[in-house]
Amino acid sequence: MxxxxxxxxxxxxxxxxxxxxxxxxxxxxxxxxxxxxxxxxxxxxxxxxxxxxxxxxxxxxxxxxxxxxxxxxxxxxxxxxxxxxxxxxxxxxVAFESWQEIEVNERGVVDGGTHLKPEQVHELVEQYGDDVVFFDGRNQYEAKVGRFKNAIVPDTRTSRDFIPELESGKYDHLKDKKIVSYCTGGIRCELLSAMMKKRGFEDVYQIDGGIVKYGEKYGDDGLWEGQLYVFDSRMGVDFSDHATVIGECIHCQGRTSNYENCALPSCNDLVLICETCKQTPDKLYHTSECAKATV
Ligand SMILES: [Zn+2]
Ligand SMILES: [Zn+2]
Structure with a gap:
């Protein structure tokens, strides 16, 4: 076995x-x-x-x-x-390029976000309502098919983009909110939550075991919406038989969870293209610029 x-x-x-x-x-x-x-x-x-x-x-x-x-x-x-x-x-x-600022001791990452069990996430939301903000600690394409309801999704292609994003000023209005950072299995937020605290976010949390553990507990009957993106041939997994499809085709805006790499090799961007649009060769390119670039 x-x-x-x-x-x-x-x-x-x-x-x-x-x-x-x-x-x-x-x-x-x-x-x-x-x-x-x-x-x-x-x-x-x-x-x-x-x-x-x-x-x-x-x-x-x-x-x-x-x-x-x-x-x-x-x-x-x-x-x-x-x-x-x-x-x-x-x-x-995790390739955040933050190793110079991160301290690790016998108890783990020093001054990281407070760990919450899935049920504690719900308690926090019940108690503080709109003062609780979910912050996606993954790459943007992962969040396209699934994320916590009303989550903030930073403009990140790779983990390296987080530091410039956090320092851009875009999220400064959230610095006094209760930030629940989350990622697939929890490892990224061990570091990201510490990076956020260093940059003035005052009250930062992380979910024990990440989306995976949350999904095991609440499935699609909680605060999560859509699929969980995974880094293997499955691409996405549903938590239940009533998972919602929240991904949008970049061409027709129809609902889809189908990922394709842009057909222009030098672009190769991972984007959502629905099964119908996929049948049109031109639409295998993610933008008209990419389609033109091959001619
Ligand atoms: Zn489409
Ligand atoms: Zn492209």
């Missing part, structure tokens, strides 16, 4: 290169495949394999000082979902 493990842990790592070698040797000896990122901030991984081998992996990894209380999430899938076993050292666990 095969499974996939997902996990992350923020804790100081003195020698990321050594941790990388150890993790690579461990994974290879257990026949696992996947992707692991290590940095001075900690570790972030997705690995697939036999359940028994994955259990051995958890046990061994927990021996590392600081990884004792790591939370491993189990998910469907296996070894064959990955082409190889890759372990890399990077300056930070």
């Amino acid at each position: 095969q499974k996939i493990l997902l996990y992350y842990k923020f804790t100081p790592v003195k020698d990321p290169e050594l941790l990388k070698l150890w993790q690579k040797t461990l994974c290879d000896s257990l026949g696992l495949r996947g992707r692991i990122l290590v940095s001075r901030q900690g570790i972030n991984g997705t690995v697939g394999g036999n359940i028994d081998d994955l259990k051995s992996y958890c046990k061994a990894t927990k021996q590392f000082p600081g990884f004792k209380d790591i939370v491993f999430k189990w998910s469907e899938g296996g070894r064959d979902n990955f082409p190889r076993m890759s372990v890399k050292v990077k300056p930070e666990l």
Whole structure:
């Protein structure tokens, strides 16, 4: 029986290169495949394999000082979902380019947003109403098909765009609101919530386990709307049989969750194009400029 493990842990790592070698040797000896990122901030991984081998992996990894209380999430899938076993050292666990300003200690990211369980998110909204603002910590294209109702969606193509966005002044009117930052599984908001606090947002929260945990609890009967974008061939997952479609075709504005890459190779933007428009070759380009550029 095969499974996939997902996990992350923020804790100081003195020698990321050594941790990388150890993790690579461990994974290879257990026949696992996947992707692991290590940095001075900690570790972030997705690995697939036999359940028994994955259990051995958890046990061994927990021996590392600081990884004792790591939370491993189990998910469907296996070894064959990955082409190889890759372990890399990077300056930070998410490419916000904020590693110089982020401090990590034994308890995690220093001065990050307050963690909320899904039910605490609802309590906060019941108590403070419009003073609570949801802030999407993902790339904009992820939010196009699903997001919290009335969420602020920053203009971001990659995580690198967050710092300029936060410093642009566009969100200054939210600095005294209660900001609930959210992302897929929670790792991005561990860092983003700390970056926001450093930039004057006074009351910042993050959702424990991210949208995934929230969706497990409330599905489509809470404050979430649409699909959850995922970084594998599925592209999007619904929480229930009554998920709403909120994505809009860039050509006809009809409702769709169908992603296409712009047909101009030098553009390649990931955009929503509905099944009908997709039949017209011209509309496989995301703008008329892109369509013209190929002629
Ligand atoms: Zn369309
Ligand atoms: Zn294009």
